[in-house]
Amino acid sequence: MFLLKIGGRSGHNPLAPGASGIIDETLEDRKIFLSSKSYLEKYNSFVDCYPGNMNNANTELMYGINKANSNSVDLFYSVHLNKAYDIYNGAIGAEVWVHPNASSSTISIANRILNNLKNLGFLNRGVKTSSELAELNSTNMEAMIIECFFCEATTDVSIYKKYGAEELGFAIANGIDPKVIKNTNSNEVNKVKYLVIYNNDVDKRAAEYLADYLKCATINETNYDSNTLKAETIITVGGGVKTKGTLALYGSDRYETLKAVLKYMNKL
Ligand SMILES: [Zn+2]
Structure with missing residues (x-):
């Protein structure tokens, strides 16, 4: 087993915010990402590609992509919350987006993350492919966009509130690197x-x-x-x-x- 060089970020930033539902994507995806990072950096080399405060959505997106590219990370991931409706009563679930040319090992990682999230109670919407998303088509390495759940779906949000950002971050980190084990007191x-x-x-x-x-x-x-x-x-x-x-x-x-x-x- 070799050490991975992992690049990651949470989606959006306070000056160019993401979706808002029952809870706020930009605020919560940040907490989930930071939890995943704290686990992954114990076992791997980690490059934080979060831009901080940038008020242009494209600029901040490219900041993360360029940082991953210039550091030649092996795998890049971006953590998001999804949104499809103004309000939604019920469960929608988790999905992971990869490029159509993603390797089978990247697809395995995506499926492990989804399985971990499913074990917490989120519906598994599966691995989806797109060549249109900048974080997938402008990164030089294997990359994935993790849409943890839908921020307007009542059941999704109540599962999130039950487990918290720490558990979701662990689900992502363990999916990326199965060596990652739970923090113990x-x-x-x-x-x-x-x-x-x-x-x-x-x-x-x-x-x-x-x-x-x-x-x-x-x-x-x-x-x-x-x-x-x-x-x-x-x-x-x-x-x-x-x-x-x-x-x-x-x-x-x-x-x-x-x-x-x-x-x-x-x-x-
Ligand atoms: Zn987003």
């Missing part, structure tokens, strides 16, 4: 006795031998978040692991790494 942090960390499938077997011996868990370094998983003793297996553990076991290749692990086990 510090008093809920797991603390285990031993943890074995590897970062390469080649060293996974050796890590598992050691973990069986210690009766503990292994974790791939790409999934490891030191804020949410604490261990008294962390043992890293393989030369490529960046995490500073209590003890590092590695050799010049996979066999030497395995030998180092076996040697350590005999010594225990």
Whole structure:
């Protein structure tokens, strides 16, 4: 698993506002975006493409696009709320827009986001394609516009009020990067006795031998978040692991790494 370089923004800004229904798009999509960003930037490199205050809708749109292009991000996303009617009694739901040339992995990401939103109760309107939208046709990378729900639909807004921007931001972040896991309060942090960390499938077997011996868990370094998983003793297996553990076991290749692990086990 490699690190993604992600560019994102919330749609519109206070000087060039978006839709207004029961709630205001510009205000709420900002909160949802900031929540998604806080999750994604823990695991990936993140470029914030939000323009701040710009009073021309086209200028502010191009600001975000140019920032994503000049930073060569791998994936760009823009968070919006939708609107179709003046008032609407009931549910309408979530949709994600991609370019007709979007890759299958981008479509998978869009579907994961929609599934996460569906799990909160929003109707899934599916992945839609358009070549007319600037954020899709003027970005050089894979891009998507996430229309979380309809701001005039009573049921949509009540689901949003039930879960809040934090949960919707998590739904987006986890859809983009499934490594992203829920924030936990510090008093809920797991603390285990031993943890074995590897970062390469080649060293996974050796890590598992050691973990069986210690009766503990292994974790791939790409999934490891030191804020949410604490261990008294962390043992890293393989030369490529960046995490500073209590003890590092590695050799010049996979066999030497395995030998180092076996040697350590005999010594225990
Ligand atoms: Zn919008």
